[in-house]
Amino acid sequence: MNAGVIGFTSWSRTLTETVRHLQPLRQTNTKYVVEMVGDLGPPTQQHLAAQNTQQLANLTGAEPVFLRLPGVLHTLDIKQTLLDHDRHARATLTKLNELDFALTGIGAVGIGPPLRAGDKFFTARQVARAKKLGAVGELNLRYLAEDGEPVNADIEDLVIGVTLEQLRRADPRLGVAGGPSKYRAIRAALVGGWLNALVTDFNTAHWLLRIEIDGGPQPHPYPHRRRRPAAHPPDHGRKPAGTTSPPTGHPAGRDQPTWRRQ
Numbered sequence: 001m002n003a004g005v006i007g008f009t010s011w012s013r014t015l016t017e018t019v020r021h022l023q024p025l026r027q028t029n030t031k032y033v034v035e036m037v038g039d040l041g042p043p044t045q046q047h048l049a050a051q052n053t054q055q056l057a058n059l060t061g062a063e064p065v066f067l068r069l070p071g072v073l074h075t076l077d078i079k080q081t082l083l084d085h086d087r088h089a090r091a092t093l094t095k096l097n098e099l100d101f102a103l104t105g106i107g108a109v110g111i112g113p114p115l116r117a118g119d120k121f122f123t124a125r126q127v128a129r130a131k132k133l134g135a136v137g138e139l140n141l142r143y144l145a146e147d148g149e150p151v152n153a154d155i156e157d158l159v160i161g162v163t164l165e166q167l168r169r170a171d172p173r174l175g176v177a178g179g180p181s182k183y184r185a186i187r188a189a190l191v192g193g194w195l196n197a198l199v200t201d202f203n204t205a206h207w208l209l210r211i212e213i214d215g216g217p218q219p220h221p222y223p224h225r226r227r228r229p230a231a232h233p234p235d236h237g238r239k240p241a242g243t244t245s246p247p248t249g250h251p252a253g254r255d256q257p258t259w260r261r262q
Helices: 013-020 043-060 076-084 087-098 124-132 154-158 164-169 180-191 202-214
Strands: 005-008 032-035 063-065 101-104 135-139 142-145 173-176 197-200 258-261
Touching: 005 043, 005 087, 013 043, 013 101, 013 173, 032 043, 032 087, 043 063, 063 087, 076 087, 076 154, 087 164, 124 154, 135 180, 142 180, 173 180, 180 197, 180 202, 197 202
Parallel strands: 005 032, 005 101, 032 063, 101 173, 173 197, 197 258
Antiparallel strands: 135 142
């Protein structure tokens, strides 16, 4: 984390635990820890996100930079009006152009607690639309298709937060996530080159490697939920351990992800 500007997905439950277990870092060059997405969900969740940002800033000796506007707005007019009247939010969004290191969560496509449809988040209809367009996961509310390409849904314009292009300027771009519900989302983020490092569990790493070795279409981690046949993920229990080698077959010109022990 010896980077001048760190981008941080402050509302990620996985990163909440990550920050909680970090020890203070000495003599870092970090100047700012910047929230990469605006407020999501109920006030308690927003307060927790701000605490996470403050804690990471304290650990690195940096200044926290908050993004205190809703992460998702109902209309473009509302979004523009809020930004026009909030110079702090505008400054935070500008600071995202300067990311040196991105520490990001990875999300599946859906609406899970504590988030609620339409409550500073996408509506159920909007999420269904993203799925119909091929979305299998999201990075900071930016939806990705199976091949890692962005799903250019109109709802993207309603988000207040980091764009994928801003994210890609950071190096490293470290994702922290795991579990069957996020298998396809994690792979999409790696294949697309939006991440170049990953901290995950053994089972997720094993599944990702298996896909690269076997080749072919991406099997769904929950085959009984789909109409077409798909392979089951490996069943090795839930112990988070182990490391793997980098997968192969990434598109030319994209960074190859680094795999690390969680």
